[in-house]
Every structure is written in structure tokens, then in C-alpha cells.
Amino acid sequence: MRPDPNLVIDPASPVPVYRQVVDNLRSLLVEGVLQEGDTLPTVRELGMELGVHFNTIAEAYRQLATEGWLELKRRRGAVVMARTTPVEQSEVVEQFHRNLRQLVAQGRADGVSIRTITQHLKEMMEEFSA
Amino acid sequence: MRPDPNLVIDPASPVPVYRQVVDNLRSLLVEGVLQEGDTLPTVRELGMELGVHFNTIAEAYRQLATEGWLELKRRRGAVVMARTTPVEQSEVVEQFHRNLRQLVAQGRADGVSIRTITQHLKEMMEEFSA
DNA sequence: TTAATTGTATATGTACAATATACAAATTAA
DNA sequence: TTAATTTGTATATTGTACATATACAATTAA
Numbered sequence: 001m002r003p004d005p006n007l008v009i010d011p012a013s014p015v016p017v018y019r020q021v022v023d024n025l026r027s028l029l030v031e032g033v034l035q036e037g038d039t040l041p042t043v044r045e046l047g048m049e050l051g052v053h054f055n056t057i058a059e060a061y062r063q064l065a066t067e068g069w070l071e072l073k074r075r076r077g078a079v080v081m082a083r084t085t086p087v088e089q090s091e092v093v094e095q096f097h098r099n100l101r102q103l104v105a106q107g108r109a110d111g112v113s114i115r116t117i118t119q120h121l122k123e124m125m126e127e128f129s130a
Numbered sequence: 131m132r133p134d135p136n137l138v139i140d141p142a143s144p145v146p147v148y149r150q151v152v153d154n155l156r157s158l159l160v161e162g163v164l165q166e167g168d169t170l171p172t173v174r175e176l177g178m179e180l181g182v183h184f185n186t187i188a189e190a191y192r193q194l195a196t197e198g199w200l201e202l203k204r205r206r207g208a209v210v211m212a213r214t215t216p217v218e219q220s221e222v223v224e225q226f227h228r229n230l231r232q233l234v235a236q237g238r239a240d241g242v243s244i245r246t247i248t249q250h251l252k253e254m255m256e257e258f259s260a
Numbered sequence: 261t262t263a264a265t266t267g268t269a270t271a272t273g274t275a276c277a278a279t280a281t282a283c284a285a286a287t288t289a290a
Numbered sequence: 291t292t293a294a295t296t297t298g299t300a301t302a303t304t305g306t307a308c309a310t311a312t313a314c315a316a317t318t319a320a
Contacts, residue, residue: 008228014149019144023232023235023236024232026232026235026236026239027231027232027235029235029239030234030235030238030239031235067239069239085238085239085241086240086241087241088241088242088243088246089241092237092240092241092242093242093246096233096236096237096240096242096246096247096250097250098138099233099236099237100233100250100251100254101157101254102153102154102156102157103226103229103230103233104160104254105153105156105157105159105160105161106153106156106226106229107222107226107229108160108215109156109159109160109197109199109215110216110222110225110226111215111216111217111218111219111222112218112222112223112226113218114258116218116223116226117226117258118255118258120226120227120230121230121251121254121255122255124230124231124234124251125248125251125252128244128247128248
């Protein structure tokens with residue numbers, strides 16, 4: 001079975017397409033929407049659907065394979081693997097903190113109200129307890 | 131006076147340097163660390179400090195000027211302007227939501243624990259009520 | 261008026277993103 | 291077993307964007 005991840009990519013974004021694909025899929029993997037043993041669409045299928053060349057998708061899959069999320073076999077497509085989460089490192093935490101700050105700042109600058117931001121942060125936290 | 135923003139840039143990051151500078155400064159602007167009337171370092175000063183070419187800094191300043199944060203005058207340097215926050219738009223909010231999701235996913239994939247993430251999200255919220 | 265300081269404009273080298281195309285492996289069907 | 295098809299891979303090419311070098315223009319100060 002090939003669950004359609006229903007990705008949102010923005011061709012106008014400064015972030016390269018292959019990385020948008022990586023980021024989208026990583027979210028689904030972390031959240032468990034895509035689980036061990038699931039098979040992703042073929043590079044050609046997903047490329048067609050997103051309107052980009054299949055090599056761009058292949059690059060994204062390779063990146064996720066490097067991160068330990070996927071196993072790529074010829075003809076069998078990309079299969080989601082079991083993956084052990086790395087140990088928490090302070091440097092990574094600091095990077096996370098900086099990125100979060102900048103994301104919130106970007107949102108506020110773009111007009112997202114403090115109320116809305118708070119709401120989304122809260123939602124995000126509640127997903128964990130659930 | 132020229133407050134030193136004390137920016138953190140990572141030459142190894144895939145995010146281009148000029149955008150790292152933009153993101154860092156935008157945080158300081160949104161948070162009010164840099165306020166109306168403040169003057170930023172000259173492009174050559176900041177470039178020297180960060181070890182990049184001054185044109186790279188100029189590009190960042192121009193970006194922030196486009197966003198309405200800075201006014202650039204020859205010889206007078208970059209001056210922080212009063213800026214009216216745009217009205218909240220649903221599309222922007224959705225983008226913010228996607229970015230937040232991806233940031234958290236990235237963090238979890240890199241080993242940041244749910245506990246740590248929750249802690250940072252909470253901190254961020256508390257900054258608003260303060 | 262002259263000199264120094266600063267942002268701007270243009271050109272260039274380099275790296276990376278995205279594609280085109282040919283190839284190799286694995287499955288399926290005859 | 292063999293041939294055809296489906297897939298990911300490898301390599302080359304093209305275009306775009308990042309970063310720099312360098313010359314220029316404007317403004318301030320001496």
C-alpha cells in the first residue's frame with residue numbers, strides 16, 4: 001500500500017523543493033502517520049504528483065535514508081524503517097531554541113497575532129500529552 | 131550608538147548567510163531589543179565581525195528594509211523604523227502552523243525530548259504574558 | 261573644497277538545485 | 291527461462307542563487 005502523504009510544497013519558496021519534501025515527510029514520520037513497514041510512493045509517482053522531476057524526489061528519499069528513516073531497495077520502493085532516536089545533545093537543543101525564536105518572530109512580523117501563536121503553541125503541546 | 135546584535139551565524143548551515151542575518155535581526159526587532167531610532171552597525175563593520183563580505187550584509191539590510199524594518203541612508207547607516215504590523219491573514223497563519231510542525235518534528239528527529247520541547251514552547255508563551 | 265566613510269551597482273566565480281538521459285537491478289509475465 | 295516492465299541510480303548539463311571583488315556615488319566632516 002502507498003499512502004499518499006499529501007504534501008504541500010511551494011515552488012516560490014526560497015527553500016529548495018527537495019528539502020521541502022524532506023521536511024514534510026519527516027513530520028509525517030515523527031508523528032507516526034507513516035509507520036514502520038509503510039511504503040512511500042515511487043519517485044516517479046510522487047514527482048508527477050508534485051510536478052517536479054523524479055530525481056528531485058530521489059534526492060529527498062536519499063536524504064531521509066541517510067537520516068535513518070527509509071530503506072531504499074530497487075524495485076521495492078522506499079520502505080519506512082524502525083529508527084532509534086538519538087540522545088539529546090545540548091547543542092541541538094540550543095539550535096532548536098534559536099529556530100523556534102526565529103519562527104515566532106517571523107510569524108509576528110508577518111502579522112500572526114500573539115493570541116494565534118499562543119494557541120498554536122498550546123495545541124502543539126497538547127498533542128504530546130495525547 | 132550602535133548596539134552589537136551579537137548574531138549567531140553558522141557557515142556550515144544550508145541556510146544562506148544573508149538570510150541567517152535577516153532572521154537573527156528580525157528576532158531582535160520583533161522582540162524590541164532593537165527599537166525605533168536605533169542604528170545598526172555599518173555593513174562593513176558587521177561583515178568584518180561575522181567574517182563575511184560587506185555586500186552580504188548589505189543584502190540582508192536591504193531585505194529588512196523591504197520588510198519595512200529599516201531605513202537605509204547613505205553615510206547614516208541603517209536606522210530602525212517604526213513599523214505597523216500587517217493584519218493577520220489565514221494563509222500566513224497556515225504557513226506558520228506548518229513551519230511550527232516541521233520545526234518540532236525536526237527537533238524530535240534530532241533527539242530533542244518531548245519534555246524539552248514542551249518546556250521551550252511554554253517558555254515562549256510565557257514571554258508573551260510578561 | 262577635499263578627504264574619508266558609507267551604501268550601491270555591476271561583474272564574476274562557485275556551488276547547488278533541478279532536470280535530462282542513459283543505465284542497472286529486480287519483479288512480473290509469457 | 292526469458293523478455294518486458296518497473297523501478298532506483300549515476301552522470302552530465304543547465305540555470306539560478308550565493309558570496310565576493312571592485313568600482314562608483316553620495317554624504318558628512320575637517
